Amino acid sequence: MSTLSSTTRALPADIVRGITDLAPLPATAHRLMALLRGDDESLASIAALLESDQGLVASLLRRANSARYMASPARNALEAVMRVGTVSVLDLVIQEHLRSLITAAPTYGLDENDLWQHGAAAQLAARALRTERPLLQIPATADTAALLHDIGKLIISRYLKVDAREVTACAREHELTWSEAERRLLGFDHTIIGAAVAEHWHFPADVALAIRHHHDSETTHDSRLLDAVMLANLVAKMVGAGLGAEGLNFGVSASVHERLSLDFTVFAKICLTTQEAMRDLVAGTQARP
Amino acid sequence: MATTTDIGSIVSTGPGARLVVGIAELAVSQTPHDVIVTHALGSCIAVCVWDPVVRVAGLLHFLLPEAKLNMDRARKQPATFADSGIALLFQTAYTRGVDKKRCVVRLIGGAEVAGLQGVAALNVGKRNLLIARQILWQNGVLVSGESTGGTIPRTVTLRASDGVVDVRTGRDMVATL
Numbered sequence: 001m002s003t004l005s006s007t008t009r010a011l012p013a014d015i016v017r018g019i020t021d022l023a024p025l026p027a028t029a030h031r032l033m034a035l036l037r038g039d040d041e042s043l044a045s046i047a048a049l050l051e052s053d054q055g056l057v058a059s060l061l062r063r064a065n066s067a068r069y070m071a072s073p074a075r076n077a078l079e080a081v082m083r084v085g086t087v088s089v090l091d092l093v094i095q096e097h098l099r100s101l102i103t104a105a106p107t108y109g110l111d112e113n114d115l116w117q118h119g120a121a122a123q124l125a126a127r128a129l130r131t132e133r134p135l136l137q138i139p140a141t142a143d144t145a146a147l148l149h150d151i152g153k154l155i156i157s158r159y160l161k162v163d164a165r166e167v168t169a170c171a172r173e174h175e176l177t178w179s180e181a182e183r184r185l186l187g188f189d190h191t192i193i194g195a196a197v198a199e200h201w202h203f204p205a206d207v208a209l210a211i212r213h214h215h216d217s218e219t220t221h222d223s224r225l226l227d228a229v230m231l232a233n234l235v236a237k238m239v240g241a242g243l244g245a246e247g248l249n250f251g252v253s254a255s256v257h258e259r260l261s262l263d264f265t266v267f268a269k270i271c272l273t274t275q276e277a278m279r280d281l282v283a284g285t286q287a288r289p
Numbered sequence: 290m291a292t293t294t295d296i297g298s299i300v301s302t303g304p305g306a307r308l309v310v311g312i313a314e315l316a317v318s319q320t321p322h323d324v325i326v327t328h329a330l331g332s333c334i335a336v337c338v339w340d341p342v343v344r345v346a347g348l349l350h351f352l353l354p355e356a357k358l359n360m361d362r363a364r365k366q367p368a369t370f371a372d373s374g375i376a377l378l379f380q381t382a383y384t385r386g387v388d389k390k391r392c393v394v395r396l397i398g399g400a401e402v403a404g405l406q407g408v409a410a411l412n413v414g415k416r417n418l419l420i421a422r423q424i425l426w427q428n429g430v431l432v433s434g435e436s437t438g439g440t441i442p443r444t445v446t447l448r449a450s451d452g453v454v455d456v457r458t459g460r461d462m463v464a465t466l
């Protein structure tokens with residue numbers, strides 16, 4: 001990932017500081033990633049670490065004890081982790097972390113809820129895609145990459161005072177996509193910053209690569225994870241989650257559906273599954289004390 | 290305001306209100322001071338109807354073109370699809386005295402992803418627009434105005450008092466229909 005690191009070095013100091021000042025991922029997330037890499041980690045010790053965060057344990061138990069498991073509910077963090085799987089727990093830890101970080105992104109015409117909901121919808125879409133296309137063996141970390149794919153928007157909005165109208169006007173005047181207009185105005189776009197954040201948080205290289213290239217119209221990277229993130233972003237926009245000022249003015253590989261073996265019927269099914277899951281997620285979030 | 294959320298629809302009968310219609314929902318109002326609003330229209334379509342005689346306004350925000358994509362979902366939430374949603378919108382409006390021959394109908398939304406022009410497999414906006422036009426035409430309903438296509442997100446407000454439809458993107462007015 002040397003190219004990303006060299007890109008990071010070329011970024012304005014404010015942005016680099018914005019990335020490095022982001023609250024670090026919780027220790028649990030790093031332990032879970034180590035476990036996923038095959039490092040010598042014990043599930044029991046991770047579960048013990050989780051137990052120190054009661055809010056997280058409550059969310060984990062809620063997920064583990066969803067309707068299909070109601071016959072024998074998980075009683076503690078370890079049982080819940082074993083039931084939902086390491087990747088789902090990692091997603092949950094990152095979700096909770098992002099929720100604490102995310103603010104509005106006015107550069108993109110997104111309020112706090114919009115940015116959060118877009119990531120959450122993309123994550124649900126990636127999961128729905130993996131369910132629909134098991135033979136493609138899309139890595140489960142696609143869900144995590146989809147959740148994080150627009151984190152760069154948070155940094156840019158926080159540290160650069162660029163008005164959404166400026167970017168919109170530039171895109172309109174020069175017939176550019178939103179990311180292209182960002183690059184013309186700023187010299188970089190949110191995908192570059194997002195990938196730098198993923199690196200800073202020590203995510204696997206393929207996660208950072210998917211975030212970096214999710215708007216590429218022509219991709220030379222043969223990565224199902226990248227394809228999944230591209231599609232997840234598309235689905236999130238289709239279901240109206242985080243349209244922002246960008247709307248549908250974004251790049252995407254025109255052959256992504258071929259690589260993912262999708263026709264319109266399956267694509268529509270993924271949209272419906274995502275929209276329904278989002279409705280439940282938002283309702284659940286609003287019901288929180 | 291009476292609501293029947295089991296079919297994703299809102300029927301206003303109370304004093305003036307701002308009725309917010311989500312994706313796969315619809316609202317019908319016969320209260321003059323009501324304003325019906327829907328946000329986050331990308332590839333989705335808002336079908337706005339207004340009858341100037343009985344002054345009833347209705348708005349449907351549908352997600353996908355055809356109920357056959359998921360019949361179970363169409364039964365539970367008909368407003369998800371163009372065909373089942375438009376049927377439900379008019380059925381609900383008829384109970385308030387609307388006559389389709391008098392209806393002023395506007396279509397808003399149906400945006401397309403910039404990077405997917407001409408990619409049929411993923412082109413929701415164009416499919417949505419074509420089927421909405423087709424269903425209305427087959428049922429003898431004239432579409433009197435549209436703000437459709439492009440890549441912009443749209444917010445729509447429909448005033449029950451006079452049927453005026455304002456279309457905005459962010460803080461900018463796009464069209465008054």
